[in-house]
Amino acid sequence: MLKIGCHLSVSKGFLHMGKEALSIGANTFQFFTRNPRGGKAKAIDERDAFALRDLAKENNFTTFLAHAPYTLNACSADQRVREFALEIMENDLKRMEYLPNSFYNFHPGSHINQGVEVGINHIVNMLNTLLNIEQTTIVLLETMAGKGTEIGGTFEELKQILDGVILSEKMGVCLDTCHIYDAGYDVVNDLEGVLGEFDKIIGLDKLYAIHLNDSKNPFNSRKDRHEKIGEGFIGLEAITKIINHPKLRNLPFFLETPNELSGYAKEISLLKGLYKE
Template sequence: MLLGAHISISKGYEHAVKEALSIEANTLQFFTRNPRGSAAKALNPVDINKMRELIKQTGFGPLVAHAPYTLNLASSKPEAREFSIRVLREDLERMSIVGASYMVLHPGSHAGLGLEKGIEKISSALKDVVTGNEKVMVLLELMAGSGTEVGYTFEQLYEIMDRTGNPDAFGVCFDTCHALGAGYDVIDSLDKVLLEFDKILGLSKLKVIHLNDSKFLLGSRKDRHANLGEGKLGLETIKNIINHPELKDKPFLLETPGGMENYKKEIKMLKQLAEN
């Protein structure tokens, strides 16, 4: 079972993997750069080599990078969109050096332009950046649909990928909190939700799961993470998700409140909930 959390790389990649191992995680997610800015820490080849050796020794799972929140491929402002394209291109190259398998990306916000225009702008930008020959796969994250977010339905994600002309180059990150907010009933109809995902996108597209409880109800269109078992999803739903035959072999990544101590507690709990 692949269990991990979002961990800072401020002290280096080797340190981040060591931190993950200290909480009994075997995969992790990290930001490619300052999540709310543009600064990117220079890569240290010595640190990366040490991390790779540690991964080899421990059988550590895939590294999952997360693009900064400042990227908005749907922006109507040329400078903002150009910035997003440049950073995405740079980070795909940087993450290939690090050895990340995936890079999670929030599709973008249309800011009043409308969904159709937003989808058009996002797919056009991705077409410019992603060739399909990258070592790192871009994963579009399923969003909750807050404000003018694009990508809160399976159909929207399909449209974005399809319009790039190279849909096989992309995958999906399924966030359990976002899914509930977007109106997908993973509590009472998990099988139905996954069947719909398979029909529209294909379950092979689902590469990573952000395992978060939600502070808000089904269809709220709100994105507020809660600790596992303390939100509207509840522990029974979390148990069903991690043990579902179509999901149980995917990397599960925590983005819940409380930091490392909480991650350690929740990973221990998830291992107890897992059916052997």
């Protein structure tokens, strides 16, 4: 069974997202934990969270994926911005326990000319401050396109972060197909080579989820602009190989393509038809 979902708005509550996912043929979904361009979070209704958990169990949902706000920059040169990132993630990880055993994904951030090593140290320090043995949430570093002073555009940078985290069992990676293609990892012509490199540097056991996106820009462009499935430079043939690859096919895939709900429904139907059971 293809584990597939898309990004949904949490504004109407957890149960509403679950019902929306079912309506478009999804068996999971991703959501922002709070305003993606700010820091404000909607209060969690415990009954709503429990209702989603019941719905998910009844319908064999796979793992949910929460996404940190874009404003979170754990490696900023500004100490207050780093403190804000710590406060946001600390609160998010507490809130995530209403949906036990989920994933929490975040962008490593931009070092703003401090240098990669300094930036990575900031990220590691934050994670070592926050992570605790009791949490059920696995925190995922997202692969990035490598634009500007962004950290996470190479597997080596993600490995450095993972190696510095004490509670390594609470960490993993979310691979974004658009991002790594834009960063110079050729999933179109050399998927085996890319996965082999990931396995050698990070380890495929650390790959927990995939953001399945086409790219508006060509290979190695470092632009990070998502496109609808089959309409970008990655293309439907390569995406079909990704969802069916023996080392990837059992992972959850999350669409972040530029779509409304009806567009996601069409993409999910298309991908299910291309998935080899």
